[in-house]
Amino acid sequence: MEFGTMMGLLLSGLQFTAIIFVITLVGALPLGVLVALGRMSKFKPLSLLVQFYISVMRGTPLMLQLMMWMFGPFYLFGASMGPDWKYFACCIGFILNYAAYFGEIYRSGIQSIPRGQYEAAEVLGYTRTQTFMKIILPQVFKRILPAMGNEVITLVKDTSLAFVLGIMEMFTQAKAIAAAQTSMMPYVIAGLIYWVFNFVVVMVLNRVEKRMNYYHD
Template sequence: MEFGVMMGILLGGLQLTVAIFFITLIGALPLGVVVALARMSRFKPLSLVARFYISILRGTPLMLQLMAIMFGPYYLFGLEMGADWKFGACAIGFILNYAAYFAEIYRSGIQSIPRGQYEAASVLGYTKAQTFMKIVLPQVIKRILPAMGNEIITLVKDTSLAFVLGIMEMFNAAKALAAREVSMVPYAIAALIYWVFCLLIEFVMNKVEKRLDYYHD
């Protein structure tokens, strides 16, 4: 197979990899905030539900979660979800999984803010919402950026797990090409593309971190 054709197939898989990546971030980042706030809630039933959610999603393999979401509707309820369901199942699985990890990162950042800042804001007449948005959140973002960066880079590599659902993302495309050509070259090219993707994310995260340097601890 010509190199150009091989690259075309791999770049086609990369489009699905990038789609999974951004859909996960768009869904998991805000959901993680909700889960973190529920986890810290003084309302015990809500807090226990959030803890259970985090425990299950962090304590079981993402691959298993994807398969459960993919095949669960049929085996549990007899529902035929159709061919398009596999990408939906993939998106739901990744969002739910990463929201649990992001929630714990958010929680650690929020709890690292000294209580005195909340009390000072209250004295100045800030509401709880204003205190969180204007005082707490900017500091939390700065503190959690390194951990978030690590998790986001992990997401890039975890997108390869979508192959278990038959989604032709980049790893699955490389796997098919390697089997067809009896060669390791497709894997090597895919590895290089993953690496460049991670370098790009690292560059962006470093830029964001530098822009937040005016928030000193």
């Protein structure tokens, strides 16, 4: 196989990798806020339910969760979901898994904000929602950005787990080419592409962190 053909296949797989990455962030980042708020809720049944969800998501392999979403509807309910279900199962699995991790990071950031900030906002006439959205959340984002960055970088690499569902993302393409060519080169090139992907992600995160420097601790 020519080098250009191999690169074309790997880059076509990279498109699926990027799609999984973006969809996971778009879904998991806001859902993580709700998870954090549910975890801190004074309504005990809700708090316990969210704690159980977090425990399951963080305590079981993501690969197993993806397979459960893929095959669960058939084995549990006898439902035939169609050939495109694997893409929905992949997105659901990634979003729910990462929302649990993001939720715990959000929670640690929210709880690190001094109580005086809430009291000052109350004196100024802010509602609870205004206080959280305009005062607390921006500071939380700055505080948790390094931890969130680590999870985002992990997500780039975890996209390779989509291979268990038969999705032709970049790792799956590299694996197929390597098997056909009996060569390690596709893995080496895929590894370099993952590294470049993460390098770009780190640069973006660094720029975001610099732009949020106006929030001082």
